[in-house]
Amino acid sequence: MDSEGTEAYLRPRARLMSTLGEELISNERVALTELVKNSYDADASLVLIRFNPPLEEGQGSIEVWDDGHGMSPDTVRGTWMEIATPHRHRNHRSESGGRRVLGAKGIGRFAAARLAHVTTITTRRVNEPEVTLRINWGNFTQGDAYLDEVPVTWSTASPSVFAVGGEAERNFAEVVRGFQTASAGASVGHGTVARLEKLRMPWGPDAVEALKRSLSRLLPPPPPAELSVPDQPEFAIYVDTPDGPLRHHAGFVAASETLAHPLYRLVGTVDAVGNAHLAVYASGDEPVEVVEENLRKDSDRPSCGPLKLDFRVWDLEKSALEPLFHIDTGSKNLTEVRKLIRDNSGVALYRDGFRVQPFGEPGYDWLGFDQRRVNNPTMRLSNNQVAGFVYISADENPGLQDRSHREGLIDSPEYEELKTVILQAISKLEIQRYKLRRPESAVKTTSQLLVSPPQAGGHGVFQSFNLDPLRQVATERYPNDVVLGRAIEEATATINEGVRKVQEIISQFSRLATLGTLVDVVLHDGRTALARIAFDLRRLRKITGKVEVHDTDLSGALGELHTDFTAQERALDRLFTRIEPLSGRQRGRPRELSLHQSISEAVSVLESEIAKHGVIVTIGGEDVTVTAEPGDIRTLVLNLVNNAVYWLSTTPSETEREILIETERAQEGEADVVDITVSDSGPGVREEIKDLIFDTYFSDKPDGIGLGLSIAGSVVKDFYDGDLWLVSPGALSGASFRARLRRRVG
Structure with missing residues (x-):
């Protein structure tokens, strides 16, 4: 029967809870962090995380455990048990402490489902009964219930846990001995404990x-005085572990002493424009150096808002680290x-004084530092x-919004602008670091191409070709799977052999006589090695597909490794492509040509980029005829x-952006040039x-590789006995x- 205008309603199945808890939160560390953030929003001054064996x-x-203000029965029923409650949207500040609250979407409380099968929550607000909830998360995944x-299960009763002489008082008393905090003299008649069982x-x-x-990076270490970061609320985290191998991990969570002793540091502010x-x-x-300039470079993206930056950097070679060894860092x-240093590495993002997950985790390279270092190992910093x-702050940076799964920020134009501005800033430190590390008698030779300096300790593109994480996951999950083990060993052998060949090629750079011969060898043998690596990556992709139906976690680990290896393989391929015009093997026979015509053809390659930035290019001077290889010009x-x-694109859009290319025949002594x-x-x-711009790998661009002027200078010098200089x-x-x-200019 036809009907019109009938209303229907969405009704979630109970298994939605599994998605919110077990699947939406990526790992157990993040889940515990969510519970700590709940305590922070409740104005707690102390959080106790206790591990109970086995x-x-x-x-x-x-x-x-926390000593926050706790919840009343009405709050539990009317707010806590509402999924995606708008409570935090209406109340941006905590109840009594005035903290900018961290929770906003109303789903962080379900992180407990990621940690344990059963959660029991006991909470009490001052002058209210004690409330206890018991949730068996497995009940939500059984059957087709809504x-x-x-x-x-929940109940109310007279206070016992959060009462004088109760369990909360005893627990906090053990922790606060010798530790002066607001909780030491606070009432024990309020707070919350979440017991995560099984x-x-x-x-x-x-x-x-x-x-x-x-957890040590949830709150930042003390910032430099000149940064004027607001004082952090008094908030401490204590981890209590049982006797045995875990006992020495017990104690307050604190920033590493290492962070107080960087070799280099970048401190400052960037306003909204x-x-x-x-x-x-x-x-x-x-x-x-003190930098006063605009880092947005006339960007057409919306502003990310004002920032405050504190970057601490170390060199990892022995001579740079020896002073740290004599400091009490443990x-x-x-x-x-x-x-x-590596354990505390990463770039953390703090909103209103509290870290946004997973920014700051050592392996979360959201600014692409490692890829930048692959492209320019001499100058760029690695994430570790x-x-x-x-x-940042929620009020002043409204365009930077959390993802629904509580990790990372939504990919918005403001987020892209944030990354761009930060990289512009960090490049200022990289330039100063390069200048300090650069030998006084730096020799600009082509032997530096693609080669990390000896002091880099092996960091760069080759370090990422490592199957150890995959082998570890596979061994733990499938210890008896001979076929999988053999496939991983074969993949490891193939990749190692390919990497070895590329490294051998690079090691020959200093022994090659000319740039043309050097590039010829690199392109031939290097691409052969990359082809073997690419073949093995295809095999790895097939293994990933076969494993996916049996083990999604292992499949995910394989997929991440495949993505990482592919990125490194492509990075090398891009470097080879960039130096391909210099190959002696591919150079044609020099012939007579018009410089103006050759220059015009070269400029046409950049036609779209030139038009995009509104640049006017003029070719002037005498149209000289020379004998040259067109690829060189x-x-x-x-x-x-x-x-x-590029540099014109950083100027205000209302200014005239011009490039003038002039050619002329001149006299140098008695010779024509x-x-x-x-x-x-x-x-x-x-x-x-x-005095740095012609150094191989030096670049003033945040993502520059530093090969452009070096390659251009090599072409002029090697093939035409010429020079390239700044006028x-x-x-x-x-x-x-x-x-x-x-040479060849007659």
Whole structure:
């Protein structure tokens, strides 16, 4: 029968709870962090996390105690038991402490489902009865019941846990001995404890250590005085572990002493329109550089809002770490010092004084530091040598919104702008670090291409080709699977052999006589090695597909490794493509050609980028005829014009953006020479880096590789006995580069 205008209603199945808890929260550390954040929002000054053995899967328990204001029966029924309650949207500040609350979506409380099969919550508000809820999460996944058909057991009673002489008082008394906090003299008549029973995973030393490390970054370490970050609310976390192997992990969660002793530091602010005031420090109390400039570079994206930045950086070679070894960081040797730095590495994002997950986790490289280092290992920092602290607020940075699964930020234009601004800032520190580490007699040779400096300790593209994490997961889950084990061993062998061949090729750089021969060998043997790696990655993809139907966790681990390896393989391929024009094997026979025509053809390659940024390119001067290989002129002009377009794009859009390319035949003594000069109306080359710009791998761009000028200079020098230099002053107001060709110019 036809009907019209009939209304229907969505009705969730009870298994939705599994999605909210077990599947929406990525891991147990994040789940415990969510419970700690709930305590913070409840104005707690102390949180106690207690591990009760046996800490095996399906056994034991974890208790999370706090001395917050607790909940009344009405709050439990009317707010806590409402999924996605709008309570926090209406109340952005905590009840009594005035803290900017961290919860907003009303689903963080279900993180308990990720940790244990049963949750018992006991809570009490001052002058209210004590409320106890008991939730068996398995009840929500059985059958086809609807959410409102699965009961939650709850009761009210006279206070016993949160009463004078009760369990809460005894627990807090043990913790606060010798620790002065608001909870030491506070009333014990309020608070909350969540008992997580029948654990979903075992908790060994490594897991507890990783938890403490993650919790230690929830609140940032004391910021420098000049940053003017608001004082943090008094809030402490204590982890209590049982006797045995875990006992030495007991204690208050605190930032590592290592963070107080960086080798380099970047501190400063960026306002909403991008104006930055940054200070760069290097092993001293006085800045080596103060940066006052706009970091948004006339971006067309919406502003991410104002930021405060505190970046701490270390070099990981022995000579740089020896001073740290003599400081009381708890390290016994240099290996442990490196581990401390790596364990505390990552760039953390703090909103209103509390960390947004998972920003700041050592392996969460959200700014792409490691990929930048792959492209430029000499100059760029890797994620494991940086501990960064970025401060924002919910009120001043409204475009930076949390994802629904509580981890990371929504991919919005504001988020992209945030990353761009931060990379612009960190590049200022990288430049100063490069200058301090650069030998006084730096020799600009092509042997530096693709090669990490000896002091880099093996960091860079090759370190990422490592199947150890995969082997560990497979061994734990399938110890008797011979076929899977053999496949992993074969994959490891193939990748290691490919990497070994690429490394052998690179090690020959210093022994090769000319740039053309060097690139010829790299392209031939390097691409052969990459082809073997690519073949093995396809095999890894097939294994991932077969495993997925049996074990989604292992499949996910395989997928992540495949993605990482593929990125590294592509990074090498891009580097090979970039130097391909220099291959002696692919160079054609030099012939007579018009410079203006060759330059015009080179500029046309960048036509879309030139149009995008509104740049006017003029080719002038004498149209000289030379005997040259067209690819050489193209390589020279492309690199110079590409640089000019980038720097012009950083100027205000209302300014005139011009590039002038001039050619002329000139005299040098009694010999004829040909000059090609590329000038622009951009910001020019800063005085303090003029002697660095021709160094291989040096770049003033936040994501620059630093090969452009080096390659252009090599073409001019090796094939035309010429030079490339910076002209001052130039034909236009910005940078001006002149290439002088001395050979084949008749």
